[in-house]
Amino acid sequence: MRGTSGVLIMKTMQLRLTVNGETRQWTIAPGDLLLDVLRREGCYGVKRGCEKGECGACTVLLDGKPINSCLMFAAQAEGCDILTIEGLAVGDVLDPLQEAFLDHGAVQCGYCTPGMILNAKALLARNPHPSEAEVRETMAGNYCRCTGYLKPVEAVLAAAGRAPAPARSGRKAVKR
Amino acid sequence: MSGDRAVVGQNLRKVDGVKLVTGRPAFTDDIHLPGMLIGKILPSPHAHARIKRIDTGKARALPGVHAVLTYKDVPRVPHTTAGQAWPEPSPYDTYLLDNKVRFVGDRVAAVAAETRAIAEKALRLIEVEYEVLPAVLEIEQAMASGVAVIHDEPDSTKIFDREHNIAGYILREIGNVEEGFRASDLIFEREFRTGRQQHCPLEPHVAIAWLDADQRLVIRTSTQVPYHARRQVAMILQIPVSRVHVIKPRIGGGFGGKQEMLLEDITGALALATKRPVKIEFTREEEFYMARSRHPQILRMKMGVKRDGTIVASQLTVLATTGAYGSHSTTVQGNTGSKVLPLYRAEHMRFECHVVYTNTPVAGAFRGYGCPQGFFAQETLVDEIAEELGRDPVEFRRQNMIRLGDIDKLSAQLGEGKEGLPRHIRSCGLPECLDRAAAAVDWDGKRNAAGGPAHLKRGVGMAATMQGSGIAGVDWASAFLKMNEDGSFFLQVGAADVGAGADTVLAQIAAETLGVSLDKVVITSGDTDITPFDVGAYASSTTIISGGAVRKAAEKVRAHVLDMAAKMLDAPVDKLECGDNQVYTICECRKAVSMAELAMHAMYKEKTQIMDGASHFNTDSPPPFCVTFAEVEVDTETGKVRVLHLVTAVDPGTAINPMQAEGQVEGAVAQGLGYALIEELLLDGQGRPRNASFLDYKIFSAKDMPRLTTILVETDEPLGPFGAKSISEVPINGPAPAIANAIYHAVGIRLRKLPIRPEDVLRELREKLPTL
Ligand code: FES
């Protein structure tokens, strides 16, 4: 798949994969980035921040592992199981991470948010009770220019049961 | 202050939060239009050149290319890209496309093609013959006689002195500083330098333009200033304002970089040329050098003090560069004086500034808007003065700082590119900010503790800063509200939420005023066809100015609601109250009608739409105040500075949503930290960017952030809705001087250049202790 000679000969190809629990078959060009194909197919929650693997905005889970979809050809995802942010909530029921991000004010512009949440999702799957340092280490790959990271880190810890959720309609924020 | 308020002052979830955490299509690029073309801009490879010949034949002939535009194909209308209220104070020195390029990255041509690959190939097929001109890259060279004139075109206007590359010049004085210095016991004077920081919004600039069924030009764009963009695009493309529709969807961060009409004009021109939808999206690399950045400055700060610690005179002389175009040139630099010097009550103040053109990337608005530079100089010098006088830096500031009841007269002289208005201090939480932040960092304990292992030295430092809340007499906004059958309200505002939470705050203000829960307010913002005018998201104006308009509109609608309820309940209006999604009597009879019942009655019995709107502006700009304390550890072997703790105490007036307010502080602090230590867009000897990627430029990540403590010191500002001022800009000013002062406390060296790099620290350390 990665060989460039093949890329030049083939014009289009069929890609079969599972996205957010549904089997999909898409016509792609061999050189298409996974990021571009996912967005083209309606997964707009996969964000483009740099296209160089440096910001994490395009993070999706590929067979449960976070990857930068801007660094991967779509063709490489043949037969894989992909989770994008659109597939995280179950119906209208948000994932605890999504709830925690809202409750902790961890979302500002929201552009980095899908990548952050998915990266955290994978972390909690392999380490349900991470320390703050572990959360920060994992999230180092997700740049955020809005929040200064404090509230996103708190949200992940809260979703992991490591930090109290702030009172939703308490009169005042918990002052630190 | 917020007493028994149900909505204002509460940590409510963002009104647009769910769609963001679920990744629903909400941003500019999250749509696909049939037949959409991809636009690309050919960037100049030269810092300064004239286009002698440009041949687009081959590019146009490439299959899949639908348009190639050069200066020959578009109207030549001098304008500024600064998204400011008309008439913009920035020079009109920019053209949609020109036959001269003035920085590496300047527009040479633009193409629209079926795919990005074809568009990129078309760019390579454009043949350009340049007459390369000598480039002015160094800020200190710009005014010298004999250097190249960057804006030699005759049709640009509002340039201060084009022959000497001076975009703007400012001189303001209150009192008489020379007299002040004569009356001082001690005089201090130092030079400071600041770097070119880039905004790095996670979403790069992107715009999509198309013609709707009525052939009106629709532009969906990542902007902070939809209304200014509409006006400017109409002027540049020479079509009526009524033929342009600007839509601001969710925005992936702006920080001032999107207070700029940057892609809307060229995307619109391509859409008009092709009659097809066209999208232009900056790559990250393009965002770094083709978008905007913070103005680099060289600052000379001079202060005269009495032995008792009274600051008598302060003078700031600035040489700044705006890069190749004068976007925000005099206004950013004006702030460097007007928002900075008056923090201390010197009787004599003088501010002088030259803003020069250089053949470098264009500077523009950036959170803090000139204040980070000014406060870096002032707060570092004040620290040095306190040290010389043997005074505690906190107490020295306390003695001199502005206080309740003061009038800042420098602001009266220095407005938005013209005379301004005096600032009256009607709310001031500075003393409490000092107390609480000092306690949080353990100032007294750590100031006196010498510590750390041999080569790791710890220190604490601090800085005090302020900002404004809107531009007095310039910024204005409007809001419109109408009631629906279910007792909910549609709130329409021109204000532009760029991720900082404006929609939520404005909806909270409406809900509180109307006595309904937040879910009963549905907000639409930043759509020039639907929402009324607003200058946009800048100058820390949204909460106080747009919020003021919302408050007024909601009060009018509330009056209509009460009138209706008075009829329905047969009770006098002054015995009625709104709350809990209903109107109830406050007399013995205890009658109530729900908002939903009331709305149905109004609409289908009285045949009346309950609705109203209002506009709002202020003639003053109440400053939010901020105090930043930093604890650092300096490695004397490597020069590396590690920030351990940053404490920020802010007086934002009332925090309409404290959780969001804290988020604004933390985000600003992270950017201020980057500005202090690592962030700088570097250019090579030809003016080409050297680090135009995240990998090379680097911003702070979750892993390298220090501990952050945020303290909100709420006050009640009479001019703000529910007592609110502003918060999002002021905390960015403090980290750099606080860190520089902490480094001094740790190892005894003064760093006066930003960013503070390990090599600078090492060099200073070696100078101080040659044995190291
Ligand atoms: S867009 Fe993939 S890492 Fe930035």
Ligand code: FES
């Ligand atoms: S919330 Fe805006 S980039 Fe993270």
